[in-house]
Amino acid sequence: xxxxxxxxxxxxxxxxxxxxTILLDPFFDDSPTAPVKSDAVSADYILVSHGHFDHVGDxxxxxxxNSSKVLTNFEIAEWFKxxxxxxxxxxxxxxxxxxxxxxxxxxxxxxxxxSVLPDGTYGGNPGGFLxxxxxxxxxxxxxxxxxxxxxxxxxxxLDLAVLPIxxxxxxxxxxxxxxxxxxxxxxxxxxxxxxxxxxEQNAExxxxxxxxxxxxxxxxxxxxxxxxx
Numbered sequence: 274x275x276x277x278x279x280x281x282x283x284x285x286x287x288x289x290x291x292x293x294t295i296l297l298d299p300f301f302d303d304s305p306t307a308p309v310k311s312d313a314v315s316a317d318y319i320l321v322s323h324g325h326f327d328h329v330g331d332x333x334x335x336x337x338x339n340s341s342k343v344l345t346n347f348e349i350a351e352w353f354k355x356x357x358x359x360x361x362x363x364x365x366x367x368x369x370x371x372x373x374x375x376x377x378x379x380x381x382x383x384x385x386x387x388s389v390l391p392d393g394t395y396g397g398n399p400g401g402f403l404x405x406x407x408x409x410x411x412x413x414x415x416x417x418x419x420x421x422x423x424x425x426x427x428x429x430x431l432d433l434a435v436l437p438i439x440x441x442x443x444x445x446x447x448x449x450x451x452x453x454x455x456x457x458x459x460x461x462x463x464x465x466x467x468x469x470x471x472x473e474q475n476a477e478x479x480x481x482x483x484x485x486x487x488x489x490x491x492x493x494x495x496x497x498x499x500x501x502x
Contacts, residue, residue, distance in 0.1 A: 274407045275501045278433070282306030282496035283327060283468045284415055286435070290407050293317050293376035296341070297402070297413060300330035306468050308497035311335055320379065321345035322415035323388035324352075324396020327468070333358050344372070344379055348397030352390050368398050377406030382426055384417035386443070409433070409502050412456065416465060419448040427456035432502055434458035434489075437465035438479055439472030446479045453487045460502070461489040 277289040282304055288295040296316035301307045304327070311331035319332050319341045329349070336343050336358050343353055343363050350365035366372065371380035380403040388396030401415040409432040414423075416437060427434070434456045437443035443465050444452065453461055461483060466474040480491035492500055 276407050276409055276411075277499055277501050278411075278462075279499045280462070280464065280494045280496060281308065284322070284413075284437070284464050285330065286413070286464075287314075287316070288404065288406075288411070290376050293406075295320065295376070295404070296335065298322055298328040298330060298415065299332055299335055300327045302331050302334075303327075304330075304468065306496045312338075315339045316341045318374070318376075319343045320402050320413075321349055322384065322401060322413070323386060323399035324349055324390040324394070325388065325416070326391045328416070329391060336362060342374075346381065346388075346397040346400060348395060349388075349390065352394055352396075366400075368400055371403075377404060379404055382412070382414075383420065383422055384415055385420050386416040386418070411435075411502070412458070414452070416443045419444045419452050421455070423452050423455040427458065431456055431458035433460045433462065435462045435464050438463040438474050438476070439466040439468075440474070441471050443472075446474060446482065449479070450482060450486050453483060453489050457487075458489050460492055461487075462492040462494065462500075 279287045284298040286297040301311040347365040350363045366381040382401040384399040386399040388399040404411045411433045476493045483491040
């Protein structure tokens with residue numbers, strides 16, 4: 274079965290399987306690049322990588338409206354309960370932990386970043402996500418610096434890696450090329466760029482460098498763009 278993946282700008286994505294919609298870092302209502310607002314988005318599961326406002330985003334609103342299950346680290350999971358997400362809808366994880374769900378497996382991976390929630394509450398360890406679903410392996414690095422253990426994440430093979438390229442707050446284009454070499458994915462897509470001036474990047478130029486320096490096929494989307502695996 275094919276998987277449909279849609280980018281809404283920044284690090285907001287949907288991953289659509291044959292019967293499940295997974296939403297990652299749902300930043301819509303305050304995003305300058307998202308093509309829709311949160312009231313137009315639905316999900317069965319929501320993944321939240323860390324506590325910053327541009328990743329927690331509209332999770333509580335979407336989860337409450339759709340009865341979505343929310344997967345995130347323990348500290349953010351507890352915070353969501355305090356801001357109104359029903360206890361039974363929140364699934365806590367921590368780095369290196371994985372969970373089997375009806376659509377496949379979600380593993381929380383290392384990310385080198387920071388994490389504090391919008392009200393100043395400690396947000397625990399930031400993370401990325403490795404998904405195994407419909408016979409595919411998809412890695413969302415989320416907000417992170419380059420780190421050598423990416424080689425271990427890719428050792429079993431990746432159908433897709435999604436990497437930040439904005440620089441200043443995450444890895445930039447040059448480090449993303451090194452990450453691609455470590456991960457060795459079949460396809461790679463950029464994220465966390467062009468949302469605000471400090472993280473403006475030329476994604477087409479980046480894609481050209483990916484083709485020269487790796488065997489991965491780069492996928493560059495505009496917000497609202499879709500591709501299939």
